[in-house]
Amino acid sequence: MKIDLARFPRNALVTSAVALLSAGLLAACTSTSTSTSTSSSSDTTTSSMDSRIPITIGASLSLSGDFSADGQAFQKGYQLWAKDVNAHGGIFGRQVKLTILNDASSPDQVVTNYQTLFGSDHVDLAFGPFSSLLTGPASSVAARYGMAFVEGAGGAPSVFDIPSNQADHNVFNVTLPIADEPVPSVQWIASLPPNERPKTAAYPMAQDPFADPPVQLAQTMLQKLGVQTVYSQIFPEEVPAYKAPADQVAATGAQLVVLGSTDVPTVSAFMQAFEEQHYTPKLFIAAAGPDQGSSFTSAVGIGNANGMMVPNGWYPGYDNASSKQMIREYVQRYGGTASSVNADVAEAYSVGQVLAQAIIATRSTDNTKIISYLHSGVTLTSVQGPVRFDALGENGAAAAFVFQWHKGSFEQVLPSGIAGSVPISATKPGWSS
Numbered sequence: 206m207k208i209d210l211a212r213f214p215r216n217a218l219v220t221s222a223v224a225l226l227s228a229g230l231l232a233a234c235t236s237t238s239t240s241t242s243t244s245s246s247s248d249t250t251t252s253s254m255d256s257r258i259p260i261t262i263g264a265s266l267s268l269s270g271d272f273s274a275d276g277q278a279f280q281k282g283y284q285l286w287a288k289d290v291n292a293h294g295g296i297f298g299r300q301v302k303l304t305i306l307n308d309a310s311s312p313d314q315v316v317t318n319y320q321t322l323f324g325s326d327h328v329d330l331a332f333g334p335f336s337s338l339l340t341g342p343a344s345s346v347a348a349r350y351g352m353a354f355v356e357g358a359g360g361a362p363s364v365f366d367i368p369s370n371q372a373d374h375n376v377f378n379v380t381l382p383i384a385d386e387p388v389p390s391v392q393w394i395a396s397l398p399p400n401e402r403p404k405t406a407a408y409p410m411a412q413d414p415f416a417d418p419p420v421q422l423a424q425t426m427l428q429k430l431g432v433q434t435v436y437s438q439i440f441p442e443e444v445p446a447y448k449a450p451a452d453q454v455a456a457t458g459a460q461l462v463v464l465g466s467t468d469v470p471t472v473s474a475f476m477q478a479f480e481e482q483h484y485t486p487k488l489f490i491a492a493a494g495p496d497q498g499s500s501f502t503s504a505v506g507i508g509n510a511n512g513m514m515v516p517n518g519w520y521p522g523y524d525n526a527s528s529k530q531m532i533r534e535y536v537q538r539y540g541g542t543a544s545s546v547n548a549d550v551a552e553a554y555s556v557g558q559v560l561a562q563a564i565i566a567t568r569s570t571d572n573t574k575i576i577s578y579l580h581s582g583v584t585l586t587s588v589q590g591p592v593r594f595d596a597l598g599e600n601g602a603a604a605a606f607v608f609q610w611h612k613g614s615f616e617q618v619l620p621s622g623i624a625g626s627v628p629i630s631a632t633k634p635g636w637s638s
Contacts, residue, residue, distance in 0.1 A: 256298035263322030270310025282553025337361035357552030381518030410465030451478030508637025
């Protein structure tokens, strides 16, 4: 069974020599919170690229509030990229300077921050925030200022379908489109003999534009395979609201749970409630959370993590030379091990890589030229793999994987039969605490 979920035709593959050139030009010294830009965005061409003037890049991140864990991981990814670029002499001899403002996970504050970055600080370029909830309004501000908006965590359809992007096509998400995330899991279930497929499924979803669409799509596809829906509800994205829906799901005894989650606390709350109810689904897939490395295992325990599944486009064991180099540098700078590097870091780092390649290709920091180049059908490189944008800025070249925790190890399990995939554990072990 093959399922094609592409919302728009993918551009033809075009190999970019620029992508190779930029591999050694990925970095920039960073500052946070209060740094400002003194360069003019009108100095955009190579001839005007005075090496004494830094390339300023602005971003708003959730350094506090509900998305703080992810926002802080994104900050590390951006800063690590910047450090690498500057260590290699910058871009066209210009150092990169980051200005990162804290939006406290607030859609209102993210708008204010980007208005400040564009209208007052006059940054040359922009990186996106964390989450689709914030990326949508932020990208509208970027469109008003004519800015290319390269981002890694705003993959909800609502981000690409907002009027500003429909008109200006200024949003570019370097990460796997969320509409493609359910495909490997559904294809695997479809490949099972009918008597081995889950008979019933529950679909609890946090109220979030990122978390819900892939779960709803998975529900539609699985129902067509004959998997009966016994629960499908959206609940408020607030920790006190998690217990009731978790208990309701446990009461159904569903063999498969597909959880619309955005972070570790959501998944952890459901796992704890399931354990209290002495309920273990045969398969448990979360939209996000289990991909957060040690942040996930430290919250739920290595034993309880065993068998948990999550879709994504990257993991620490990804066989990609630049990814391996990024991981080595991350561990050297921040400590920990390769398994502790979560996907947020790779998403943020990829944003920097893609923007650097666009600057090199256009020999410019002119946003109009960069937008045109990124829509040219060129295939770029990143630590997450190939990047090629469709008409609305989704990455049509991104690989779709599913990962599963196996006794403390985060393993690629789907698609089956491809390089890097290990056999999937078809039955989640019971809770260990």
